[in-house]
Amino acid sequence: MRISVIADFDTVVGFRLAGVKEGYVVESPEEALERLRELVRQEDVGLVIMTERLVDRIRSEAERLLEKRSFPLLVEIPDKAGPIEKKVDPMKELVRRAVGVDIKIE
Amino acid sequence: MADLIEGVNPTRMELLKLKTKVKLAKKGHRLLKEKRDALIMEFFNILEEAKGARRQAEARLREAFAALILAQASMGVVKVTQCAYAAKETPGIETYTRSIMGVRVPVLELQETSRSVIERGYGLADTTSQLDEAAARFEEALAAVVQLAEVERSIKLLAKEIESTKRRVNALENVLIPRLEATVKYIKMRLDEMERENFFKLKRIKAMIEAR
Numbered sequence: 366m367r368i369s370v371i372a373d374f375d376t377v378v379g380f381r382l383a384g385v386k387e388g389y390v391v392e393s394p395e396e397a398l399e400r401l402r403e404l405v406r407q408e409d410v411g412l413v414i415m416t417e418r419l420v421d422r423i424r425s426e427a428e429r430l431l432e433k434r435s436f437p438l439l440v441e442i443p444d445k446a447g448p449i450e451k452k453v454d455p456m457k458e459l460v461r462r463a464v465g466v467d468i469k470i471e
Numbered sequence: 472m473a474d475l476i477e478g479v480n481p482t483r484m485e486l487l488k489l490k491t492k493v494k495l496a497k498k499g500h501r502l503l504k505e506k507r508d509a510l511i512m513e514f515f516n517i518l519e520e521a522k523g524a525r526r527q528a529e530a531r532l533r534e535a536f537a538a539l540i541l542a543q544a545s546m547g548v549v550k551v552t553q554c555a556y557a558a559k560e561t562p563g564i565e566t567y568t569r570s571i572m573g574v575r576v577p578v579l580e581l582q583e584t585s586r587s588v589i590e591r592g593y594g595l596a597d598t599t600s601q602l603d604e605a606a607a608r609f610e611e612a613l614a615a616v617v618q619l620a621e622v623e624r625s626i627k628l629l630a631k632e633i634e635s636t637k638r639r640v641n642a643l644e645n646v647l648i649p650r651l652e653a654t655v656k657y658i659k660m661r662l663d664e665m666e667r668e669n670f671f672k673l674k675r676i677k678a679m680i681e682a683r
Contacts, residue, residue: 366566368617378552379539382602383609384561384586411566412579412620435577436566440620443529445536456521456626463514463630 366411366436371400375445376416385414394422401439405430410437416444424455476654481661489658493651500643506572507636513571514629521622528615535608542601554602559592564617574632576625581617586610 370380370388377388391397397419404410420427420441431439443449479485543551565580591606 367563368561368613375536375539378555379535379605379609380613381555382539382558382591382606383613384558384591385613386558386560411564412617414616414620435568435575438577438579438620438624440616440623442532442616442619445540447533448529456525456623459627459630460518463633464511 366409368412368414369404369410369437370414371397371404371419372414372416372442373418373444376442380414391419394419398423398426401427401430404437405434413437413439415439415441417441417449418444421449474650474653475657476650479654479658481658481665483662486655486658486662489651489655493648493655496643496648496651500640500648503636503640503643507633507640510572510574510629510633510636514626514633517571517622517625517629521619521626524615524619524622528612528619531608531612531615535605535612538601538605538608542599542605545599545601550597551602551605554593554598557593558606559586559590561613571625571629572632574628576628577621579617579621581614 367387368385370377370385371391372380372388374390377390381388389400391400397415401413401415401423404413420439427439431437479489539551546554562582565582567578567580568575569578570576586606591603593602
């Protein structure tokens, strides 16, 4: 299956060097969402790599889009400026919902 | 006290049926509880993995971006971009699913990402070693990111399953079982009541017959 990158210019160039040819440089979260929609429609995309900065802005839409399917997987990575402070940490939220208590991860 | 199940006749047949239902519900409840506990244990195992995976991916990416910036500084952004376009494509990923306690989670398998300088596909004459370094770092980062994606998705799926199992356990424990038990009790009381009524009726009739 294909791997695809939706990110800023430098991230896309970096992953191109590593051999991921399918990179889309986007300027805004809306554009990223549009790209993601397109990729979800294609059946053979296995993994979409997106920067945290983008995903954080379109989180609920993106989650709705991917909810019912097993592929593609969406993974968020920090961009060249490093990890960002998120409004809600999705992993922590998951743990809280599943186990019922807040557990500090990290 | 819990509600009764509506529309049940207080008969012995119903009582027997309800009793088997209670037994079944209790058995189901116990099994679901075990499933929930096992899921939570698995969940914690994977959580441990995820912590490491995210940290590792972030560290690898940090190195990769640093290397990329160096390469851009030594060769110019345009040239680096050209080389990136010239680089050969990786074969992509193989995907499978595996099952943890009946939850189907994805497994991603990336073919070997690390390549030698010659295999990467860009020209060597006018590129610097910083570019090779950046490419190598990004290849490592890619592997870490793929690993991260797999682990995080597994966690998400497990969490969802735990949530729904918990809901079912609670529904059985707090609604269905008390309701069934209350209905069983109600039928028992009605049957006893009918028996006493009958007994008294017979006594009365006997007394009336004797009085004649």
